Amino acid sequence: MNWVWFHKWASPKWFFQKTDALVLWFGFLCLILLTVGTVWGLAFAPEDFKQGNSFRIFYIHVPSAILAQSIFMAMAISAAVGLIWRIKLAHIFVEVAAPIGASITLLALLTGAIWGKPTWGTWWVWDARLTSTLIQFFIYLGIISLYQAIENRDTASKATAIACLVGIVNLPIIKFSVNWWNTLHQPATFKLTEAPSMATEMWVPGLIMMIGFYLFFAYLVLIRMRSEVLEREKRSAWVREYLEKKDVL
């Protein structure tokens, strides 16, 4: 198998030049999708039979919850790639995605609470999923603070990568234990309403929001990675040329 493409993408200069166009496309697309999805979901989608209008927060809550977990998965894979093949871009991805992941997790928790109040009558419940998400949030915070606290950037990247991998190993264990704890301690008097058999008019905006959220993440990550690459390679010739072209220098 031809691995040249893999190593090519590991080059910061190559990455920077190839993602120039991508950033614009992602940004544009996600703006469209998010606008369409939000307006459709929050204003035009039909009311839920049981929950009424409070159901609409689903359109923000569910994508953000799913994205929070996907981001961590991506970080863990990137961490492994960075450690095994020593690709600095992979470490940059982990560093850059962590705050985004933390914010999305917080968004999921807050929108979940907003959804919970009218549905369950309470802002917070120690449900298995909520508790695991809260723990996930703390894992993100731990990774961010570890990266900030170590002075040597190389050491910080590698240490953060190891922390990501240890976090991912524990995630299933956390999920399982909290599930168990919840069923032991508290019979589920409040159930999260599932939405498996939703009407088409309901899940289509959901899907649009989902894709929009992913594109939004990709857009943010690309912008941050690109600026990090510029900062790290600031002494190279190609960066100087690029900045001169942009009339910055």
Add this chain to the structure above:
Amino acid sequence: MIGGAFRYEFLQAYRLRSELVNPVVFFVMVCAMFPLALGSNAQLLAPLASGIVWVAAVLATMLSLDQMFRQDFDDGILEQMELSEVPFYQIVAFKILAHWCLTGLPLVILSPLLAMMLYMPAESYLSLIIGLLIGTPILSLIGAIGAALTVKIRRGNIVLALLVMPLYVPILIFGSTAPLMAAEGIVPAAQLLWLAAILVLMATIAPLAAALSLRVNIYGS
């Protein structure tokens, strides 16, 4: 050969024996604070007893984690250990074992006494002790990874706590619900077996992860 090096961990701890009691004192203090704060009502405290003991054990372990590698890292001892022909992860595993013997094991031994002070029902004692016996090594193992990652950070305690706390939650849950199940007459085999499984998992990967983390920090210094 490694056994010979191992006893120097205990010798070093013995020389600093006034610091050895710190985790134990902290453990007792936290357990004592709950009746003081919540009132000494036996009916209130009894169902909370196992939870309180476990929380105190987790906090006491977290406090002692900093000591695991920091001093030896700063002195350059870990560098020499890495260069020796004994595989680094083995040395790290023995250090973790020594740490548990000096901090976790005293907690296990003291736990029945504190449980009694918190009015824990008689049926729960065995599962509390067994749970702590299996659980505190896991706390040391996971804590070792955190300690190894934060060994160069000057005031690393908070970062260490933040890193390690989410990973401690499953142990806490399994450990503290076992005595509760026992009090209801159900044998908490599931919780204890889960703890044992996590112990085996962590005993295999934690020394490797901690050795890797220490190596990464040595590279950077």
Add this chain to the structure above:
Amino acid sequence: MSSSSAALAAPCAPLQAGEPLLVAKGISCERGDKLLFDHYDLTVKSGEIVQLAGPNGAGKTTLLRSICGMFDAQIDHLSWRGIKLSSPLEYADELLYLGHKAAIRPHLTLWENLSWYTCLSQCSDMNKLAEVVAEVGLSGYESELASSLSAGQKRRIALARLKLVTCRMWILDEPFASLDADGVKMLCGWIQDFVQQGGSVVYSTHQPVDFANCDSRTLNIEQKSWGSDSEVESDSLSKETTSEGSAQ
């Protein structure tokens, strides 16, 4: 790893003089934003003394640490005793590294510190302990806690290790620091004896020493500077991906 471990199984066996011990080609070290070494080659023969001289911050310590596995440098070709290896840590047990940190436990006595050290290597000799302590001029201090000793005495304890363990190469980072004139003479004598028996010594110093009757050379490590003229390979950060450097 398995092909090399068989050959490395006889760590205490002697080598012929003049045979290349360590061949490291293409050493590249980056510290922070500074590229300290760009494809630097270093060869050390058995029975040879290599002195690294240069100003502070030039990278002497980093180079020494790179060849003993304490620093994660990228090395294109690495071989030890003719066997191609992927990481310096694979031969690290055949060398002795004395860095800036003394590796002394402050709450153990001198004797205990040295006994602990002999436990780490199978080529060490516990019986020589008393003799070595006398040789470094610290007899009478065996039961003193290391924390109560002076910097120079701690340096002597560190140096005592050189005599306790048999190995092929000494990597010493500024070994003459905090030593008095007697100590300097003692160490120079040790280096000469070691080298005449077939060992090699690589060390860094601010003042190069003349070793009579020994195969010695001085490498000058220059200060690297970042100026407007310096051009860095645009793909410098991704060189790691195309080298044969080891994973971990």
